[in-house]
Amino acid sequence: MVISIGIVSLAYCAGCEVALASMERFCNLIADGVVRIAYSTLLVDSEKLENVDVLFVTGSIRTGEDIIAVKEASRKASKIVAFGSCTCFGGIPGLGNMIRREEIVGGVFGSVQPSESGLLPKLAKFVIPLQSVVDVNYMVPGCPPPEPVIEALLESLVHGREFTLPSVSICNECPLNRDDKKPVKEPRRRLLALNDVDVDTCFLKQGVLCMGPATLAGCRALCPSRGAPCIGCMGPLPNSRDQAADMIDALSGVFYMIEPLERILEAVLDPVGLLSMFTLPYSTIPYHRRVGVEEVKRDAN
């Protein structure tokens, strides 16, 4: 029985589709007739989404159309996969939750208003994760989901093996040396430090912000093992309540002897951007105050 897959792409960059399509395993499954892409505006010729076995959703939920489309699409599938950090957590477009939708459109398009014709779709109030719209069967994080994770997903879809994500962070897979017990003396700005860090030693212990401790494992520490600190694209650990909170806690356990305090803040100049780059819509406070918060005046009339 061929497993039919529909891929619905919302506010997407195509990275997830490319990651999927570049996997040799995936291509073999298609070639062997085990899996068929029934619908994907990017990968195949298809006019309309019919009923499929598995619906992959990629890209953030940014516009009203995204919400309506994905809700409709969800009715046509028995299983829904939130594929990629955009659907799981909001992804990078989630940082748009810092700005009111009127300002986003106004900032880009000036006075041109969105119309009902679809040429300039009306934005949703703020970016939300997929699970706020439909029931999700598989959360597959990553930007894009790394190979081992996609492998595990395919194993599950094709052979029924249980799809589980790890319960630990990147540090668990990271080959860098973390033996130094001393607190950090010198915080560094991430991009400026990359020329003279020791690539065999833990970035955090060298004062460079690495999201590894607060980020879900699964990618085999892809970036840190290649000389780049983790930026957190796999999202939070399953037991986490808030990825940025986890990272702030982690930093304070290592940076607590730095004086003056301002030097730490200089190394984390854009805290929201650095600490919740992929997960702002998934955080405890998922938006800027003027985007998602209403004021209730205290004086009764």
Added chain:
Amino acid sequence: MIPVSLEPRVIAFTCTYCAYAAAETAGVSKLQYPPHIYIIRLPCSGMFRSYYVFKALYNGFDSVLWGGCHPPYDCHFINGNYKARVRAALLKSYLNQLGFEDDRFRLEWIAAGEADRFASIAKEIVKKATSLPRLRFLDNSEVVSEWL
């Protein structure tokens, strides 16, 4: 007149040996302060987690206080307060960037002998909380219901 549901709500995390001790001494000395502040006791300010602040604000507290021991020497557990200090600075920076008022989260060093100070901080923080607007955080379902 403020309706009861809109009276200020403040939560204070206090460390056992300093801020909490000051709060208890304030009680023993019958110093008075408004009842709108709730005190949670933990062994050390080093144990205060960032999520508690986000959660408290999101769940409906108007402001959050962290009370720990004065640096450099007062902390019963040596440097717990230094961890709280860094955590608070990063939290403030994060909350600031999210557009929240400075008065929503406050870190204070309160020694065990400073009962007076505890009471006056309690009064002040409740007063400030009253002048801040009560916030209602929009739920994701409200985003969806605009369209479905």
Added chain:
Amino acid sequence: MGRVAVFLCHCGTNIAGVIDIQRVAEEIRKISGVAIVQDSRFLCSTDGIESMVDSIRSSGVDRVVVAACSFRTHEPLFQNALRRAGLNPYLLELVNVRELCSWVHEKEREKATEKAVKMIRAAIAKIQGNQPLERRKLPVIPAALVIGGGIAGIRAALDIADAGFTVYLVEKEPSIGGNMARLDKTFPTLDCSICILGPLMNAVAQHPNIKLLTYSEVLSIEGRVGEFSIKILRKPRYVREDLCKGCLICIAKCPAKADDEFNMGLSHRKAIYIQYPQAVPRIPAIDPSTCFYFQKGICRACEKLCPTGAIDFSQRGEVVEVKVGAIVVATGFEEYTASQIYEYGYGRYPNVITGLQLERLVSSYGPTGGRLTVPRIDREPRRIAIVNCAGSRDERHLPYCCRVGCMASLKHAWYIKHLIPDAEVFIFADEIRASGKGFEEFYRRVRLLPGVYIVKGRASEVRGNPDGTVSVMAYDPALGHGISINTDLVVLEVGIVASRSTESVRNILKLGVVAQGGFLLELHPKLNPIETAVDGIYICGAVAGPKDIPETVAQASAAASKVVSLLSRGYIETQPYTARVNSELCSGCRICVTACEYGAIRIVEKGGRSVASVDEALCKGCGACVGSCPSRAIEIPNLGLDQIEAMIAEIVR
């Protein structure tokens, strides 16, 4: 979900006078999981406890919330009640609706009641996550450290040593004795101070169980009650203690001169010196900052004169480490800086002195051999003013009463009349506080001496005159106008503060202090003036607050008794609040290892992964690791993250 019993204490009217207990009971009964709610006038009474035990047994609950007072007062009592009722004592939550509610919101009864309800609801939400915990027994080292060799430290050391335990007595000066050795006589008995102190000092020196470490300072302390490791710096005297016989020939020919601190700057001493004739140990020390050999490379007269060759300029300081089960802090007091009270002219006029300086002047082993003369002018004073409350009960300096100044002023008036029978003494004081045993009688005795006058008003100013006299001004309410009295000598009864070495000691020991005066903080001002917030560390004497000698000695014996009680029991039971790692969740990031100040966390292999593991014996339960763990993998039992989060949610629900 567990079944919870909730007990509400009225505490007489302390709680019930503000909080509507019946309303609270009604609201709490509605909560699911609450099996019974019971209130009691005094839960801590025998009746209250018996009733609690019965109710727990009969209701079959498995956890208990008590809304009453501070955990400091009665937690052990209620924990015991749970034990007797067959429950693990850690399945208890104590909600402080007294210190944190009824006592601080006295005028807002309705809101206080609502707040109490919420506080109890939060505790119920939290207790659902509590697990049973066990305490461990750890051994106690049968030795004690006493910091400070004044009368308090001496008394404490003797009491502990008499009970059969080893005592390390550390004193920063070359001799023990403290401030009491500076006094000529003590009030109200007019005992010769050194005569009653001396035998105790000698007893310390000769006691087989006391290891006297003078001219030494505490550098660092590690460990916990029952097992403290202390590093002590023994400063070099440059005199070998094993060879010195105490003949003091070395001092006679020393050419150097330094301010004599023991005589409060009223005279000079040599570079090689003992503080006073009755010093214990009777071994001189060389002060390198004034010694000609250390400063200029010449002299060495003492070395040439010493009959036993005990002088050793090459001597080095050494750091010794001792292990003890308990520590007593008795670092005493010093006079407040009198020059801070500008209007009294201390430091500007040589005839303004402090109370302790007067003691040195009249002392037979003081700078004048017991002749009372005005310093530097060297003339016998005929009219003397004693200014009480100098710097005390004054918002600009020390807000508190020094407790001993009034009695000291009477004693000083007696000294003066005794030495100079036709002197006139004017005491300037708001009132004379004479509340101790024999004090009122002493006051009457002094007041009746001819030529002793008490001006019932505080001195406002001391002004110098061109003829070398000083005038003391005050408002005399009896006369109804200001007065100015011309005197030869003014004695300031200056306020007292904790000695300056207290600050570094308390930082090393992590003890709290009172903001004004720097006195160490006791565990409870009424019921526990000796223990501190740190288990195993006790305070006594003037370092804990101004007091006189009988009070000091009483506290010293009290501290000794607590130490002996601990050491003779031989073990302590630990609180089981140590961090535990959930190795399934631990990512091996090692952030906790850096966050832990006690080095209590190490990395081990488990299931093919490196994960953290906590050494229970080293863990202090501070939660620094818990606060820093990004995986939420390390927690302190019964203080779980979910539990705290449940409390936050419950209060605003």
